[in-house]
Amino acid sequence: MKKVRFGLIGCGSIGRVHADIIKGLAHAELVAIAGRGDHHREFAEDLSCDFCLDYEDLLNNPEIDAVAICLPSGAHSRAAIQAARAGKHVICEKPIATTLEEGQAMIDAARDKEVELAVIFQHRFDKPIVLLKQAIEEGKLGKLLWGSSKTIWYRDDKYFSNPWRGTWEHDGGGALINQSIHYIDLLIHLFGDVKSLSGKCRTLRHKEIETEDIGVANLEFTSGAIGTIEGTTASYPGLYAELSVFGEKGSVIIRNDQLLFYHFEGGKWQEFEKILDPEKANALNTGPEVDRASHIRQYEDFINAILEKRRPLVTGEEAIKSLEVIKAIYRASDTKKEVYL
Ligand SMILES: NC(=O)c1ccc[n+]([C@@H]2O[C@H](COP(=O)([O-])OP(=O)(O)OC[C@H]3O[C@@H](n4cnc5c(N)ncnc54)[C@H](O)[C@@H]3O)[C@@H](O)[C@H]2O)c1
Secondary structure, eight states: OOOEEEEEEOOSHHHHHHHHHHHHOTTEEEEEEEOSSHHHHHHHHHHTSEEESSHHHHHTOTTOOEEEEOSOGGGHHHHHHHHHHTTOEEEEOSSSOSSHHHHHHHHHHHHHHTOOEEEOOGGGGSHHHHHHHHHHHTTTTOSEEEEEEEEEOBOOHHHHTSTTTTOHHHHSSSHIIIIIHHHHHHHHHHHOOEEEEEEEEEOOSOTTOSSOSEEEEEEEETTSOEEEEEEESBSTTOOEEEEEEEETTEEEEEETTEEEEEEETTOOOHHHHTTBOHHHHTSOOOSOOOOSHHHHHHHHHHHHHHHHTOOOSSBHHHHHHHHHHHHHHHHHHHHTSOEEO
16 A cells, blocks of 8 residues: 655654654655754654755655644644645644634645645544544434533643743634643534634733633534533643533533543443543643544544545644634633624
């Protein structure tokens, strides 16, 4: 079977995870990395791949089929658009971009050049989420009534000493756009589009950052269900991310990416029984470490999409929805008004 040949742009904390994943996949090859600073050159040597100081050089390499973008969030769109124009498929870290205009320009560029654009939302590939989506589609929960997404984390001063974090220009916002976006994306994945919302954002603990360290919102979905969002990097020492889904015939709670609780009117469900793990779900989530298993599944989906000439599961069109909701929460907080999407 053919391999997809990758270039990697940006090799910071998550870029190094991408490099390891690409190197470990049977149908992928890491051709080159691009990054600033000598440590990137040394990293390329360790990986036995080419090194480019400027990512434009990487994009000009005809040996490369696809690029992985792991730059600070505010730099995603420029690199992704240039990559699409160079005829490369793109897999980009979340959020798709820091503004809706830039996110839409990425989608348009990929469509124009007939390349695939996937955005990393690895939690859509977590086993409990895949099964919960299936349970909802099979009607096990009945009609969905309400759901909540909470990301109750803590990040310390060292985390925010990385100069792009917590800035409007490079991060596009704070705890909502950077941390809480994963579980906000899951709420949208399960409940569908949001019709309207109200919200409040504040910076209450990390006075050194420009953007919010606490954000809350009330939502109404187009389905008629309602939802709540709570997201923070100010809850010491960092507790959990939790998704709760309540339907007419059942309830499910996923905490820290593990199945914490479920109850269906129809009785036990063997698929859920196999993965129910309250102990793991209740362990504190105190740091930014990423479990790679779901990133690997999303890479496999992206590679198969390219080889099978189909769309990846998390397209740009899907990924922009969470950005749209978060930008609407910022607007609602600023204007103190309900925002209609
Ligand atoms: N999916 C997840 O769970 C997850 C986790 C962490 C970060 N992220 C996302 O990944 C992105 C990167 O985050 P990070 O924590 O790795 O940041 P980071 O600051 O650790 O890394 C960013 C890297 O980009 C490099 N860079 C900046 N400008 C460049 C340029 N023009 N050319 C080449 N390299 C350049 C920097 O030198 C740095 O190595 C962000 O968008 C973040 O939201 C996602």
